[in-house]
Amino acid sequence: MADQPSPADLAALRARIDGIDSNIEELILERARFARQVGQAKGDLAAAVDYYRPEREAQVLRRVIDRNAGPLSDEVLVRLFREIMSACLAQQEPLKVGYLGPEGTFSQQAVHKHFGHSVRGLPLASIEEVFQEVDAGHADFGVVPVENSGQGTIQSTLDMFLTSPLAICGEVELRVHQHLLSRTGRIEDIERVYSHPLSLAQCRGWLRQHLPNAERIPVSSNAEAARRARNADDAAAIAGESAGMVYQLKSIAGSIEDRDDNTTRFLVIGRSLFPPSGNDRTSLLVFIHDRPGALYGILEPLARHGISMNRIESRPSHSRLWEYAFFIDVSGHRDESPLKDALAEINSTAGDVRVLGSYPVAVL
């Protein structure tokens, strides 16, 4: 405790912080003036959508991470810089971003995580409507959920691309945290832990360390687990924070998942494709007639060019011409080798390949 600052030191520290704040403010305003000049390159009345450049934002954020010497985390710094960019971009007409409402959903959180708070969010009633409003130009972009780690792909979102002309302009990953909840809020009371088998598996390490002797009881959902935990002092549930509120349980511990990749993935949809950012992903929609041979004709060039495939999902195509549709995510940008070369080869063969989008890999 010897090196604690005295009240005089405290006053000096606060004065230093005030000086820093003044410099930060000056720089943010200078940044806003330069951003305004960039906007003017697109005409005096340019709306934000005219000069929003997702690939440039991704590059800025990656540099923020590269430079970070601490003590703040990359996540916090990236969030601050997203807000600064969002504010600079919104000086004229802000971006309009449609999402699956109502306000307060994870989709709204994803909008703010990706675009910052200086956007106009449009809560919409369905994923279909998000596509429609972007297509009609009422929204500049849309944000739609596409994948839950644990629950897998949201097929209805992917299926929208079978008929929609929209492009994928970005991806957002939102972490979902697990909590240990109980009636008393005291870990020493707990003899049984209820949860969905996937959630129990996600928190195995934490449970082994903190509740080695408690019985683990798999149930159909985390909400059901919370409902059961409500009935006894010695029972706990692993569930999201909001389940604790609904069932009036106290949180014993938060963020107890062993890996922080318990995420929901969203796609940003828009009307145009953007240039490379240096670390991109490309989503392809491939229609083929006859599954085994034709699919090989697509996958072989990708493999030969050393392109890694992150995902493949087959879907009925809803079209008479083609029997099967495949959604394939690969690394790289369609305008850059080696993906550009592989796509050229694929297009010269039988398959019908549509590039849904080439977009920056989510920055945190």
Added chain:
Amino acid sequence: MADQPSPADLAALRARIDGIDSNIEELILERARFARQVGQAKGDLAAAVDYYRPEREAQVLRRVIDRNAGPLSDEVLVRLFREIMSACLAQQEPLKVGYLGPEGTFSQQAVHKHFGHSVRGLPLASIEEVFQEVDAGHADFGVVPVENSGQGTIQSTLDMFLTSPLAICGEVELRVHQHLLSRTGRIEDIERVYSHPLSLAQCRGWLRQHLPNAERIPVSSNAEAARRARNADDAAAIAGESAGMVYQLKSIAGSIEDRDDNTTRFLVIGRSLFPPSGNDRTSLLVFIHDRPGALYGILEPLARHGISMNRIESRPSHSRLWEYAFFIDVSGHRDESPLKDALAEINSTAGDVRVLGSYPVAVL
């Protein structure tokens, strides 16, 4: 269009912005290191609650506004600085803030507006529970709605102070925007506008300018207005954005209220009172026996000391000892003259006056 930047200019502008970003980042990290030293004044394991200083935050934000030379608005800059302070404060254990859940409510927005996003929000099932959790120390602060412009005071929140020992540590004002919504989304179709009389009054100027010939039809609520607007192409409703989603209406125009003081006011509740910030408000709870004479005994000293009163509300006191309870908001801080002197006088007379809190007037 002559002074539009060329592509080379654009690249130069972006390089300048990158340089600015690097400086901003360095300064934010330096600020975080100094903030950490301030925290150490309270001990090595200090949680954020131990060195959170609302009066200091208010002063920092007022300086941000004083220095603002544009082009960003005060509101945007204040938001950015709240986030920077929030991130610096949360380096050890972040603030835990209870609010009326679920996630996505206006209360949650108020939490983030006041404390930034680097806090742990605890969604709770009722306003009573917010008070309980703060009182029990499970939450450091709570945020509860107390007033809707238009609908008036939320009596149940005020009544909590009749029995709770908690103090008011701050106030948050959240703007609520009105939208003109219709089935077609085209203003030229509109012949009739439905809304609650208060909302019609709030948007009178906008309606006069943009829809001078449309009939204004008062209905019982804005939701009812949205429901009616759904049934005809020539009808519109004035309502919040979320009503548009529920009733599948399109927004013709947003933020159409004539004055931007259409707000909901929240109180920040905590376990301690804080020093003056230089621009404070004090909330008093006054119990008296006999209304006319005793109330005068309270109000006269306040008036004589030149203290402006922002609000007075009478409530049944729920106590046998006192017949009436009054909630009175006045300008100033209880530790500073002239309020300090006035309070000393009042306490020496018959009334029973409790200072619920002296706290910074909401900064934007």
